[in-house]
Amino acid sequence: MSTLENNNDVTGSGVSSSIKSEIKSLLKFFYINEVPSYGNNFFFTIGVYLLELFGILAITGIIMLIFGPYWWDLTTIGTFIRSIHLWAAEAFVTLMFLHFFVQLSTSAYKQKKLVWMIGVVLLLLVLLEYAFGIGLEGGFVSQWNDKAGADLWNGLGFGYWINPLNNGALLGWHVAIVPILLIFLIFTHFMLVKNKGLNKPYRKEIPYTMVPADHRSMYKRMVYILVIVLAFSILLRAPYIPPLTIQSVAQSNPNVMAVTLLSELNQSSHTATYLDTIDPYTFNTSYVYVVSPYSIYVNSSYNAKNYIAEYLSESPNERNISFAEANSFFSKNWSMQDASKSSNPLIVSIAELVKMAQAGTYQEILQSEETSGLNYTYVVRFLSDTRELQSTASSYGLRTQQWGMLKAGGMWWQVGSYWMAPYNYMEIITSGLPWWNDLENGIVATVALLLLLLLPYLPYLRDIPDKLKLYKIFWNKYTIPEMKKIKRKK
Numbered sequence: 276m277s278t279l280e281n282n283n284d285v286t287g288s289g290v291s292s293s294i295k296s297e298i299k300s301l302l303k304f305f306y307i308n309e310v311p312s313y314g315n316n317f318f319f320t321i322g323v324y325l326l327e328l329f330g331i332l333a334i335t336g337i338i339m340l341i342f343g344p345y346w347w348d349l350t351t352i353g354t355f356i357r358s359i360h361l362w363a364a365e366a367f368v369t370l371m372f373l374h375f376f377v378q379l380s381t382s383a384y385k386q387k388k389l390v391w392m393i394g395v396v397l398l399l400l401v402l403l404e405y406a407f408g409i410g411l412e413g414g415f416v417s418q419w420n421d422k423a424g425a426d427l428w429n430g431l432g433f434g435y436w437i438n439p440l441n442n443g444a445l446l447g448w449h450v451a452i453v454p455i456l457l458i459f460l461i462f463t464h465f466m467l468v469k470n471k472g473l474n475k476p477y478r479k480e481i482p483y484t485m486v487p488a489d490h491r492s493m494y495k496r497m498v499y500i501l502v503i504v505l506a507f508s509i510l511l512r513a514p515y516i517p518p519l520t521i522q523s524v525a526q527s528n529p530n531v532m533a534v535t536l537l538s539e540l541n542q543s544s545h546t547a548t549y550l551d552t553i554d555p556y557t558f559n560t561s562y563v564y565v566v567s568p569y570s571i572y573v574n575s576s577y578n579a580k581n582y583i584a585e586y587l588s589e590s591p592n593e594r595n596i597s598f599a600e601a602n603s604f605f606s607k608n609w610s611m612q613d614a615s616k617s618s619n620p621l622i623v624s625i626a627e628l629v630k631m632a633q634a635g636t637y638q639e640i641l642q643s644e645e646t647s648g649l650n651y652t653y654v655v656r657f658l659s660d661t662r663e664l665q666s667t668a669s670s671y672g673l674r675t676q677q678w679g680m681l682k683a684g685g686m687w688w689q690v691g692s693y694w695m696a697p698y699n700y701m702e703i704i705t706s707g708l709p710w711w712n713d714l715e716n717g718i719v720a721t722v723a724l725l726l727l728l729l730l731p732y733l734p735y736l737r738d739i740p741d742k743l744k745l746y747k748i749f750w751n752k753y754t755i756p757e758m759k760k761i762k763r764k765k
Contacts, residue, residue, distance in 0.1 A: 307469055307488050313754040314473045315489040317496065321374040322465065327497045328367040329461065331504065333454075335360040340450060344413040348515050357412075358508035364405055366504055371401055372694060380745035383474045388731040390471075393464045395728045400457055405692060407449040410439045415516040419668050421445070422655050425555070431717040434555035440656070443649035481750050482757040516671060521641070521654065524663045525632035532629050533605035535661045537621075539564035541598060544660040551714065556656065563653055568640045569624055572631060582620035582627075589620075597621045 313319060335356050339347045346353040375398060378384065384391035410421040424439035439445055476483055525532040538544040539560040547560040569583045586597055601621040604614070614626030631637040641653040658664040698720060705711040730737050740746070752758040 306490065307472065309485050310473050310488045311475055311483045312486050312756050313483060313750065315486070315492060316749075316754045318373070318377050318749050318754070319473060320493050320496070321370050321377065322468070323493050324497060324500050325367060325370055325374065326461070326465075327500060328363050328370070328504075329457075331363040331501070332360060332367065335363065336450065344411075348413050354512055354515070355508060358511070358513040359504060360408075361513040362504045362507040362511075364408060366500065368401060368405055368692075368694060371398060377749055378474075380740055380748050381474060381750065382477060382737070382741050382746070384731040385477065385737065386474050387467065387471060390464060390467045391731055392728055393460055393467070395724070397457065397460050397464065399724060400453055400460070402692075402694070404449060404453045404457065407439070407445055407453065409692070410445055411442060411449055412513075412515070413518065414514075415518050415667065415671070416514065416673070418518055418651070418655050418658070418664065419673055421651070422659055422664065425652075426551075427717065429549075429551040429553065429555045430712065430714050431721070432551075432553055432714075434551065434553055438555065438652065440652040441647065441650040443647040446649070476746075476750060478746065478750075481746075481755065483755060484757065519658055519664060519667050520635075521632050521638040521657060522635045524658065524661055525629055525637070528663070529629050529633070530605055530607075530609070531661050531663065532632055533609075533625050534602070535657065536565055536625050536628055537598065537602055537605065538660065539657070540621075546656045546660050551712070556652070558653075563641070563644060564657060565624075565628065567644060568631070568637055569628060571640050572627065572636075582624035585620040586624065601625060 310319070338356055339353070339360060342353060347357040348354070375394065378391065378394065406420065406424055410417050410424060421439040421442075425434065428434045428437045428439070437444075437448070521532075535544065539547065542548070542560055544560055546556050549556050566583055566587075570581070573579045573581045586594065589597060597619050598621060600619050604617070604619075604622050605625065609626075611626055611630060614622050617623055617626075628637060631640075638654055641657070642648055642651075645651075645653060655664070698716070701719065702716055705716065726733065726736065750758075
């Protein structure tokens with residue numbers, strides 16, 4: 276081998292060694308080197324595993340974003356990557372709640388108020404990120420979650436700015452806005468902890484000493500967590516239920532399709548009468564669901580007669596008679612042939628819209644009416660008005676009232692956002708109260724969040740964990756070596 280080749284080998288080896296050294300130095304910069312003797316216990320190192328899961332979510336999320344919904348829903352490798360993404364998200368939220376409970380039980384908020392408050396905001400953002408992610412999956416669960424999510428945001432008064440039915444905007448929230456906020460707050464949260472160290476026991480009877488941080492054990496646990504996520508992803512693939520379509524509703528139950536169109540026309544449907552803290556659905560259902568699609572049909576058909584225009588030109592009394600006759604006609608068994616022979620222009624036009632829906636063109640027209648092809652507000656709201664959305668959800672066991680979904684699919688093991696159970700049951704309990712709606716539920720949720728956020732400053736409330744002696748769950752002879760020694764001496 277020549278001298279030049281030897282020099283090249285040495286140079287290449289040196290560059291590689293230099294890069295490794297710089298990476299190690301960078302990692303060591305973020306190390307917490309000294310901790311209380313209980314600090315190497317799993318419960319007090321959860322933050323590290325949250326960072327690991329955040330990285331897994333970022334990598335799988337980018338891959339999914341590159342290949343798109345068809346790939347992640349319907350291909351084998353895509354479903355596997357989506358499964359990793361889902362189970363990493365489940366693990367992330369679960370560990371975050373556990374981390375939150377550890378800090379609450381040990382009254383950590385008394386020592387580091389800002390760290391606690393940032394943590395509460397992070398918890399809220401993580402829950403939002405999870406919900407937005409489910410809404411982007413692309414199947415029926417997304418439709419159900421997005422519609423329920425829209426009701427929640429409307430109840431809170433933010434429906435104008437956050438509409439989960441608009442997947443274009445939802446994508447921006449999920450892959451840009453919320454992640455940027457998360458990265459900034461996670462970094463700030465971590466650096467505050469790194470600079471001040473882990474919380475020390477505030478009770479004198481709890482002994483401890485400062486010991487070196489066991490990074491090797493933490494790395495081993497990170498491997499275990501990765502293996503668990505991969506195992507769940509292989510054995511329990513992420514659920515996918517095909518989305519409900521207006522075409523399937525029209526084909527299976529044309530009566531429901533026709534009657535819903537009539538309710539949109541006379542603006543008696545749920546969407547047309549929807550009012551919350553604001554009115555998020557200000558579009559005219561008569562125009563969007565009947566007049567506009569029928570006009571497009573007429574303009575695209577050779578020598579077609581505009582029966583809707585004929586109906587609308589009738590006197591108010593004549594329209595009432597025509598509408599009552601059409602409602603009676605479509606509420607019973609009917610055929611396209613009988614409808615086409617009717618002298619009632621409304622019967623003819625509604626039947627033709629049903630026929631369009633059965634062919635699949637009606638939903639395409641609704642999509643084209645939106646400013647974005649990713650906005651499914653018109654489609655999902657119509658499906659909700661037919662009540663087929665709700666009955667399909669029930670058939671899969673998705674029987675929640677609003678946003679608090681307890682399942683992410685039809686199988687028993689697809690638990691989903693179980694952490695929303697309290698909110699979900701509150702909605703179920705209050706659903707029969709005429710004076711209680713989404714606004715009141717939203718207020719309760721907001722007040723609960725504010726109480727958690729301001730807990731370090733609230734007398735009496737901030738002492739509850741200590742009075743209940745919750746600290747004993749995590750500060751005991753199994754987590755603190757010194758306590759085990761004292762126990763043996765006794």
